[in-house]
Amino acid sequence: MQIQTQPNGFDLLLDGRLVLHHHSDAPCLFVGHGDARMDMYRGNFDIEDYVVERTPLRHAEVTETSDGIEIAFSAAEGQPARMVLTVSGDERNAVVFFNAHDLSVNRVWLRVQADADEHVWGGGEQMSYFDMRGRRFPLWTSEPGVGRDKTSEITFKADVTGKSGGDYWNTNYPQPTYVSSRRYALHVETTAYSAFDFRRDGFHEIEVWAVPERIELAARPSFVSLVEALSERFGRQPPLPEWVYGGAIIGLKDGARSYQRLENIIAAGTKVSGLWCEDWVGLRNTSFGARLFWDWKANEERYPGLRQRLAEMADRGIRFLGYVNPYLAVDGSLFPEADAAGYFAKNEAGETALVDFGEFDCGVVDFTNPDAVEWFAERVIGQNMIDFGLSGWMADFGEYLPIDVHLTNGVDARLMHNAWPTLWAEVNARAVESRGKTGEILFFMRAGYTGVQRYCPLLWAGDQSVDFTRHDGLVTVISGALSSGLLGNAYHHSDIGGYTSLFGNVRTAELIIRWAEMGAFTPVMRTHEGNRPRDNLQIDQDPEVLRHFARMTQVYVHLVPYLKSLVAEASSRGLPVQRPLFLHFEDDARTYAIQDAYLYGPDLLVAPVWQAGGTEWTTYLPAGAEWVHVWSGETYPGGADVTVAAPYGKPPVFHRAGSRFSELFAGLRNL
Structure with a gap:
């Protein structure tokens, strides 16, 4: 300097x-x-x-x-x-x-x-x-x-x-x-x-x-x-849990019927590592769709005998994941407990501030209050979730701190608003650490700010629309992974099939198929039924979609030896699993503006089909290497655009010629 x-x-x-x-x-x-x-x-x-x-x-x-x-x-x-x-x-x-x-x-x-x-x-x-x-x-x-x-x-x-x-x-x-x-x-x-x-x-x-x-x-x-x-x-994340490598985390919110649906999905040849039921806490109906009941404990009516089910699934190598966020519904059992202890943010009158979250009101747990942090980490996450047997959860809504509440630390909420996702991540990480399960339990978040990397083990891309649109569809997930990955977030994934379905916008089979292809080349595969499950196609409702999804989970599991090497790099060096092309080809200026393709580690280049109707796809291969198309085995020189056939199940993926994983990559042709 x-x-x-x-x-x-x-x-x-x-x-x-x-x-x-x-x-x-x-x-x-x-x-x-x-x-x-x-x-x-x-x-x-x-x-x-x-x-x-x-x-x-x-x-x-x-x-x-x-x-x-x-x-x-x-x-x-x-x-x-x-x-x-x-x-x-x-x-x-x-x-x-x-x-x-x-x-x-x-x-x-x-x-x-x-x-x-x-x-x-x-x-x-x-x-x-x-x-x-x-x-x-x-x-x-x-x-x-x-x-x-x-x-x-x-x-x-x-x-x-x-x-x-x-x-x-x-x-x-x-x-x-x-x-x-x-x-x-x-x-x-x-x-x-x-x-x-x-x-x-x-x-x-x-x-x-x-x-x-x-x-x-x-x-x-x-x-x-x-x-x-x-x-x-x-900050760097702990390695991914070993159980994740078993396959996809299947997101279902169908109450006790979720178990049989999971069995049907497995019977189709799907490799499964977890069942994620965000409705484990129960549901309420709103104009947006079925919403979760924000009282963070198992709902025995919707999932009778859940604790026993968790143990039975764990014996088969399948983990159970749930959902939590930092707010408590006024009509839940935890609200009066937190309210009596003074754990909520206050309004101008010094009373518990209530926030409308879409046809129901909630209190905002004040994470600037050390006692509230301890209570939420121990009482809610520790006892109700970890001790109950959950192996992970979606830690949602860190971006919602209202800017007009009053907090224990006396700092203006407008200055705490951006800090809130990191505080929320820390509460979750603290609960996991208290049980000695860091690196075994996997929670994932969409909200973040400076320092979230130190606490959050996995990002998810949030609530994309169920479509191929340029600013809210499948392709945006790639940009999200690349931008956050440069700043120390090694692991990123998304809702396969998207989430938000409004104004008649619903999933197509093609969308799920193409999203699953991309998901197979990310650190974690996870599905979501979306905000309106009954209006949208699910992976187990169309035999062709389910067969395709099962095959892509087999691709994911096949690549686990390579993925584990990337996780080791993330732990020791902080390099993200999904990388911009320029990270390893910085002398090739054409790579600097590419955002619809990525390197999966140093040796695989993935260019997902992100537009409807695509049967062939053109992508750029960086100069400085020769590239082998994984499905045909054909070799292409770097430094040029290449167009390849891209039928369902064969997304444009290339590996570096001479990679030490070349034999593994070639094995994809046999799946």
């Missing part, structure tokens, strides 16, 4: 890369004051800012101190400093601390140097655009929205009926961290609403609705070493 002073300015370089350039005529720092309006409706937000002041800090005085280099910024020479940055670091790492001398400042804009042809990735889990260059990305955890495309009919209808249409940047898991093709990463340490603006050729602008604690910079000679550094910074 170097600071080079010049008349009227300075340059900050990291390992030879120009990161900050400041001149009185082109300042890098702006401060001011804004008045935000934030409205929440069932996890969706309408947010706008009235900027009262935005002032360029044109004058900078650079001083060396015992703590590093201090840069005092003011609007003009001779005026008092409004913001002081302290910069320290070494050749490859730098930290910039912010100290506001003007306490009225609640908006900060920082301009970071950019190249015109630069690419940027990250931002948490971004579903629409993997390469973020050319767009602005607000970073605020929320429902991702239905359709997520303001030009589509389904998004329009979702906006009109429930304010839930979403846009390209909406995500359950934002994170103010990006990776640049210039081989450096930048992270903003803040929980405030923020935004990355990558629309200008010469600079990126970082906007924060508070004074950030610090900005962290890391430069490395390769993308692989940069991802390793980020995973070390944010």
Whole structure:
């Protein structure tokens, strides 16, 4: 890290890369004051800012101190400093601390140097655009929205009926961290609403609705070493449980009938590792569809004798998974217990805050209260779930903290909102650790923020629409896996067949077939019946679909030796299982913008068919290797597009020629 002073300015370089350039005529720092309006409706937000002041800090005085280099910024020479940055670091790492001398400042804009042809990735889990260059990305955890495309009919209808249409940047898991093709990463340490603006050729602008604690910079000679550094910074997941490798986790929510349906699915040749019944707690009916009863304990009426069933399935190598979220329904048995102890967030009057979650009210468990954390981890997850015999669960809804509640720690809920998914993940991880089952129990989350990597063992992609659409369908899962994987999330998966069915949008057999093909080449295969199971095709309702799904589970199990090698890499190096093509082919610039294909580890390239009606598919094979089509055995040179037949059951998948797993990959042709 170097600071080079010049008349009227300075340059900050990291390992030879120009990161900050400041001149009185082109300042890098702006401060001011804004008045935000934030409205929440069932996890969706309408947010706008009235900027009262935005002032360029044109004058900078650079001083060396015992703590590093201090840069005092003011609007003009001779005026008092409004913001002081302290910069320290070494050749490859730098930290910039912010100290506001003007306490009225609640908006900060920082301009970071950019190249015109630069690419940027990250931002948490971004579903629409993997390469973020050319767009602005607000970073605020929320429902991702239905359709997520303001030009589509389904998004329009979702906006009109429930304010839930979403846009390209909406995500359950934002994170103010990006990776640049210039081989450096930048992270903003803040929980405030923020935004990355990558629309200008010469600079990126970082906007924060508070004074950030610090900005962290890391430069490395390769993308692989940069991802390793980020995973070390944010935390690494434990290895996947051994039982997962047995096959797919079958999602059914059909009460006691789920058992017989599972047997029929197994009889069709399906490899099964788990049965996931999110309705283990019972159901309630709403206009959205059948919703779960949010009282986190087994419902004996819907699943009689469940505990005995769990033991019987475990003897056959099949685990049982459930569902939980951090809210309690007012008509459940746990609500009065938590209410009497004062474990809920409060409203303005100091009473328990109640939130409408869609035709039923809930209390928000306050995870800034250590006693509430202990109670939820021990009483709810520990006793009612782990001790009962569950081997995993969906840990849902971490993005729903209302912004008008009052919390035990006294911090404004608008500053805790982004932090909430990480606190929720920590509660789950704490419960698992208390039973000595880290690495054996598998819970999965859709919500996230900085540090969730340390606690959450598996991400899931959230609630995609049951279709092939560009912004909310199958293809968005790939972008989500790649963007989050760069930031230390090694394991990612999705609801096979999608989830959200609204306004007459329902699954087709083709959609399930193509989604299952992709799922076979992800760390975990899991199905979901969706929000309206009766309206949508299920894997066991069509013989052709079930035969296909069974075969793809056999593909997944066949690849377990390779997957285990990737899990070992994730544990030791923090590399994700699903990787962008450029991670191993960084000299091939064509790979930088590809988001509909991925590397499954270093040796397999997967290009899922994500459009309806596709019987052949074209994808790009990176330069620097020869590629073998796994189904035909035909070899193709890298550095060119290739078109292959893509009938059902043979998605476009290629392996590197000469891979030590070549024999294993060739065995796929015999399945």
